[in-house]
Amino acid sequence: MSKLAKLQKLMQAKILLLDGAYGTEFQALGLEEKDYHGDRFASHSVPLQGNHDILCITQPNVVKNVHSSFLEVGSDIICTNTFNANAVSQADYDLQDICGEMNTVAAKIAREAADQHSCNDRPRFVAGSIGPTNRTASLSPDVNQPGYRNITFAELVSAYQDAMQGLVNGGADLFLIETIFDTLNAKAAIYAANQINEKLDDPLPIMISGTITDASGRTLSGQTCEAFLYSIEHANPLISVGLNCALGAEQLRPYVAEMSRLSGAAITVYPNAGLPDAFGEYTQTADVMAATIADYAKNGWLNVIGGCCGTTPKHIAAIAEAIENLKPREVDIGSAPGNLKLSGLEPLSRQEGGLFINVGERTNVTGSARFARLVRENKFDEALSVARQQVENGAQVIDVNMDEGMLDGVEAMRTFLNLIASEPDISRVPIMIDSSKWEIIEAGLRCVQGKAIVNSISLKEGEAQFLEVANKALNYGASMVVMAFDEAGQADSLQRKIEIC
The missing domain is CATH 3.20.20.330 (Homocysteine-binding-like domain)
Incomplete structure (x- = not known):
């Protein structure tokens, strides 16, 4: 036994x-x-x-x-x-x-x-x-x-x-x-x-x-x-x-x-x-x-x-x-209640069939020109105000993305998430760590005490690579967004989505 x-x-x-x-x-x-x-x-x-x-x-x-x-x-x-x-x-x-x-x-x-x-x-x-x-x-x-x-x-x-x-x-x-x-x-x-x-x-x-x-x-x-x-x-x-x-x-x-x-x-x-x-x-x-x-x-x-x-x-x-x-x-x-369980300083849970979760996406250098400029100029205090405004306006999760050619994405992710951790009015909500590069995602996971979301992983590089990254994310305690994407490309029909997922 x-x-x-x-x-x-x-x-x-x-x-x-x-x-x-x-x-x-x-x-x-x-x-x-x-x-x-x-x-x-x-x-x-x-x-x-x-x-x-x-x-x-x-x-x-x-x-x-x-x-x-x-x-x-x-x-x-x-x-x-x-x-x-x-x-x-x-x-x-x-x-x-x-x-x-x-x-x-x-x-x-x-x-x-x-x-x-x-x-x-x-x-x-x-x-x-x-x-x-x-x-x-x-x-x-x-x-x-x-x-x-x-x-x-x-x-x-x-x-x-x-x-x-x-x-x-x-x-x-x-x-x-x-x-x-x-x-x-x-x-x-x-x-x-x-x-x-x-x-x-x-x-x-x-x-x-x-x-x-x-x-x-x-x-x-x-x-x-x-x-x-x-x-x-x-x-x-x-x-x-x-x-x-x-x-x-x-x-x-x-x-x-x-x-x-x-x-x-x-x-x-x-x-x-x-x-x-x-x-x-x-x-x-x-x-x-x-x-x-x-x-x-x-x-x-x-x-x-x-x-x-x-x-x-x-x-x-x-x-x-x-x-x-x-x-x-x-x-x-x-x-234990809740099929989806996330956390910042405070918890967020959802049962299957529950309401949508509002994700604030303005702390994303690929989606917000202003945020990208503030990060490039190393004005992280002002960048924090973007995150704070999203939470004040009802965001239940903050999406953070540092994928930009002019940035050291690992260092930018680490710096910003460490600063967020010092702001309880922001860090009370869970963090979604958004990147196409695992090294940036991992840098973020090493900064977040709550249960974060990895956005995203897929089968684009094959099943072996997918399982390796998924297991790493699991060891950090993260939830994951899994894209309907494999080596042949993104799913473009219901049948393809079923085959991949």
Whole structure:
């Protein structure tokens, strides 16, 4: 039985229990700088205290003990101690070159602990933790340069692939892409996971968990729950979606309810132990947190539950007791509404037979002389006003085309879409990336955190080329406009359209 099938079978039988906060446990141990350095990094010149991931190499028994403390109170799934074990985050500690090793060692530690607590009627699983990094792909770190990015999609993919391969080598059962505050980062992680999984006989299921930052109900990069969900559903094989961090269980309640209503996948939730106090401490008791979680389960919202910041084995034990006799949420992939699902910062869905979608096409250099002139003259601020006007006038999707002989189409597409991302009144709607050149389309897909539309692909270059491009677009999570066009030319009759399509 595949890893996916095993987990799905268990999820039908019970609510699965995750673990709690590793950082909370490590901090409680009072570890010092020398403990983080260990023997191997005794001469490392950069301070390492607080870099919990390095403990997998320098203090493996400490990490294993924390895993065991959660397994002993009932965790079905434990997470590897690898939240920041990626080259982007570890560069702060000058440890970016050992991230593959770090992930492999971490997965082996978790695997050993899980196996020691497993039995035939109670298997335990290891989730490879993949954090968001300390960079944002869809936000500029400089308010004076809204189009600037300090990380690229390709750099994120490379860092995530290195980490994920390590997790696979160490024996992880699934990938957990978690604490997502920027969906474009998550899409890079999904892209990496899909690439890794393509090479495996038994692909690792993917759990995805976003972070709603405050009462606005949005991620840090501005997406609503529904828009976020539409943006990440292309992960394959996707076993669950959910929310963690930033908020306590009570504050997360409306968003968990919404995600449970919208998603066809299983639902995973692991809130903080309430909200931090004035000293940054989490003081919500285990019983109080467990009571709210029990209410989640009684409402039929849960398939997997655990804890994030501030949650200890005591919290997980209380949650285990609270949900023991409660049924899991029924998972029905066909239940999610809308056949067409798109997103910018906000969602757009259409059932078959629904109304037309208004596409604004004035941000197209082949269709608007004014827009083409503004782009050629590098007047992107004025070009943005064209997009804004279209949205204000009712466009539900913005079509962006940079196919013009005098332009560097890749750079123009990247620049304009990065600027659009900084304008929430524009980026709230989905983007249609319009080009006859795949390299321009791909540049655009690497800039858009929502679920975009590729316009267009066809069989003009043959079936093999069509399938290659379609699979690439799918790995970026895009919808596609497919033209009735093959190697013999454009369809000019109903019969030809049927033959091609």
